[in-house]
Amino acid sequence: MQPAAPNYTGYAAYDYLEPGRDYEEFALAKQLGRVPAYRLELTAEEQERVTRIFADEVVFSLHEHAIVLPENGDEIRPYNRTGRQRTAYEGMARSGLTAFIDNFMAGASCVTSQNGWKWDDMIYALGYRLADLAKQDHIVLATSVADIHAARTRGQLALIAGFECATMIENELDRIDILYGFGLRQMGIAYSQTNMLGSGLSEEGDGGLTMFGKRAVHRMNQLGILIDISHSGDKTSLDTIAHSEVPVMITHAGARSVWPIARMKPDEVITACAERGGLIGLEAAPNTTISAAHPKHTLDSVMDHFSYCVDLVGIDHVAFGPDTMFGDHMAVHRAYANNYAKNQDHHPDHEPIEYVDGLENPGENFTNITGWLVKHGYSDEDIAKVLGGNIMRVLDQVW
Template identity: 70%
Template sequence: MQSPSASYRGHQAYGYLEPGVDYADFELAEQIGRVPAYDGGVSAEQSERVSRIMAEHIVISLHEHAVVLPKDVGELRRYNRTGRQRTGYEGLSRSGMTAVFDNFMAGASCVTSENGWKWNDMIYALGLRLADIAKQDYVVHALTVDDIRAAKRDGRMALVAGLESATMIENELDRLDILYGFGVRQIGVAYSQANQLGSGLAERADAGLTNFGRRAVERMNRLGMAIDISHSGDRTCLEVIEHSAVPVFITHAGARAVWPTNRMKPDEVIRACAERGGVIGLEAAPHTTLSEEHREHSLESVMDHFTYCVDLVGIDHVTFGPDTMFGDHVGVHKTYAGNYAQNRDAAPDHPNVAYVDGLENPAENFTNIVGWLVKHGYGDDDISKVIGGNTLRVLDHVW
């Protein structure tokens, strides 16, 4: 974990309002020190190199939820029903990141519905948090690649607004334009369940990209909105990749050859994404990117997926989208387990963990990732690619 950014002046979420009067107050999870610090076995000399690399290069997380959860995860649904999730400014200030793709937890912003992905609920999640971001001067809402580069120059944090699914646009293609106008620059096709655009990875059958989905892909291309296929079914992924005029992202997933579940991507999809210029970001949500060698989920498990993907498609097409937040991520999964009709495909037995050691929240992720890469002999040029350079290359093309 890095020292706090000199540009961070202590802003706390919704600090311009009075808690308990203007909005419901909750005791929040710790942004720093919620779980024991990760011991990656990095020497003092290696640690100095980690700090230098992160200071010199643009660091981008391709997928996070940079919000702070309630300390008592039993209050999570009540918290999310307010629509007013808290950005973790303090934790972000210690992350060493230049930019974060924040996916706004729209599927859990259940203001009007317990089932998520409703248009009005998504507007709550997006609008309230962007209003708060506008009231402080450390995190900047990034709309262009130049905004990301300017954040690096100015010592600030660029936040890219993303959504994990286009479900809430229903059959209204112009809603993509509205989202772009609100500042959304990345959107997923489907979140596990099928929608008007295509099939999710949890469905028993994958019908592929619909005719409406083809039009949506074309509209996103014209707008300059990055497309994510992380939660789409395999056929839908391949058809999105083929139909898009520009590269697409797998913002947060892993390799099915390493851990055989539907949440991971098969070689065919990873290769197709890379062949069209795209990038896969390695996922670290609890109990996803496991491996036979490291069944207890940790940074080591995730890096087994990293090395596999680098061998498969080359280092120019791999990055990291850890998919973490500040608080009990395992508790989030338990809270919302009944919201989506998941395909409970058989997975190898593995231990349950309370958190992913080394990749528990956005404050620590990239310090530990770069530490692992340094310890395992990767050069500065390759490290710079996988911690941000590859993502910037795609964004230069897509945006």
Template identity: 70%
Template sequence: MLQEPAPRYQGHKSYSYLEPHSDYRVFPLAKEVGRVPEYDLGLSDAQRERVTRLLTEHMAISLHEHAVVLPENVGQLREYNRTARQRTGFEGLSRSGLTAVFDNFMAGASCVTSENGWKWNDLIYALGMRMSDIYKQDYVTLATSLADIYEAKRNGQLALVAGLECSSPIENELDRIDILYGFGVRQLGIAYSQANMLGGGLSERRDGGLTHFGRRAVDRMNKLGIAIDISHSGDQTSLDVIEASRVPVFITHAGARAVWDTSRMKPDEVIRACAERGGVIGIEAAPHTTLSADHPHHSLESVMDHFKYLVDLVGIDHVTFGPDTMFGDHVGVHVTYASGYAHDAGNRPEHPRVEYVAGIENPGEAFGNIAGWLVKHDYSDDEIAKVIGGNTVRVLEQVW
């Protein structure tokens, strides 16, 4: 369910302070609100009021999103990304009810200088261009500490935490981690499916685990205060990172392999290890990922099947949500970059294809519907507060 627009949002559109067609290339963009029908949870008025109250009173933090607006014609996506001027979905975010969002900047698809992504220059272009726009308005604010997130909550703003899914752009330059920290990055993934200098990705047939350089990188992230993400790392690399890190790590966006048997999901061994060291797993919702046998048509219900399993497995203190959504045709993104996403599938079980994930299609609606589902299923206020943000805050208190 969509929330009312945040009063602090004053209608800013990305790069509106520049001259279109002259200063930047214009693309017709997807709708941030109303692109797909609103999901009906069948809530009563009292339940809807409770959802709004919970999102207002408590920290609501999405552990993984790409809060950008895609071109209306997804066939223009590569051209759009090559400009480095991805648009932030300010309007949609204003209706999300979120306190903070971990934004991962689509670095793998920001192919400014290379068709293959994950290049250092591309990363800096994408990061700097988005930040330049964020600094020109006062609703979304860059957060580099928990104090910043709390201040945003008090001020009616939305805190954006800069994150990156993959460390491949640092190559073998350890000090680039410090540079990213200096640019405001506070969350960093180890490997994005393919192996790199740090360790193995989940698409590799043999995962050699965390490398010597990877251990040095983990140590540097710990010293700086950068949250570590192992969502796209191979199983052995994930276990090695959990062991090597002096503080808890995140699985920012994944699900349970026991519920849906693909390499993109995490096995119980990794999930338990993460939780035993105090970490948290954020549940994924990108199209055709967190499916289940009971709900093979990907929807909010499929995602919540993973939630129920993970709560039973490691307890409610170690589960949250990292939906991994964006504003626009997410399925079209996967088709456009098919060679880059196919390796995530593993031996994927047969399942129906969907045009979008009903109920959790974009960053604007995801947490309202997640909170609505929890309210509908009679979870307590304390339980809901933990899984919509409290668990993430607990980890950040140790990491940052």
């Protein structure tokens, strides 16, 4: 974890309001030190190199949920039902990141429905968080590549707003424009279950991108919204890659050849995405990017997927989207287990864990990733690419 950013003044979520009167109060998880720190055992020279890379390069997470969860896992659904998740300003101030795509816990913002992904719920998730963001000046909303560079120059952290799927637009194409107007710059096609655009990865059959889905992809291309296929079925993913006029991304997944579960992507999809200029961001949500070499999910497991993808499509098409938050991630999985029809992460050799050692929250993820890359002999040039250079190159084309 990096030292606190010098211009972070200690603002906490919704400090402009009075808890208990203006909104419901919850005891929140610790943002710092909730689990033991990961030990990379870097030499002084390696640590100096990590520090220099953070100072010199754009460090960009393709997928995070930069919020604080309730300390009590049983309160996650009531907390999310308020729509007012708390941005983890303290933890993010120590992340060392230049920018990150925040996916707002949107599908878990079950304000009007227990099943999520409703239009009103998405507006709650987006509106509350961005209103709070506007009351401080450390984390700032970015809607362009120029905004990201400007935030870095000012010592600020750029937040890019994203949703993991487009289910909430229903059959209303113009809702994409509305979300763009509200600041959204990244959106997935389907979140595990099939919607009007295409099939999700938990379905037994995949009908591919629908006619409406093709129109939605075209509209996102017209507006300049980054398209994500992380939770889409394989055929829907391939159709989206083929139909989009600009590169798309797998913002948070891994390689099915390394760990054979539906949540991972097959070589065909990863390769097709890269061949059209896109890239894959490596996932680290608990019990996903495991490997036969490291069946207990840790940083090393995730980096097995990284190494495989680099060998498969080249260093220019790989990045990181850890998909983490501050608090008990497994409690979220338990709270929403019944929302999806199929356990997409099951594997007979799976050794369940409570957190991913080394990639437990957005505040520490990239310090440890960078340390691992340094320790394993990657060049400064290649590290700069996978930490952020590859993402910025693609966003230049998409936005």
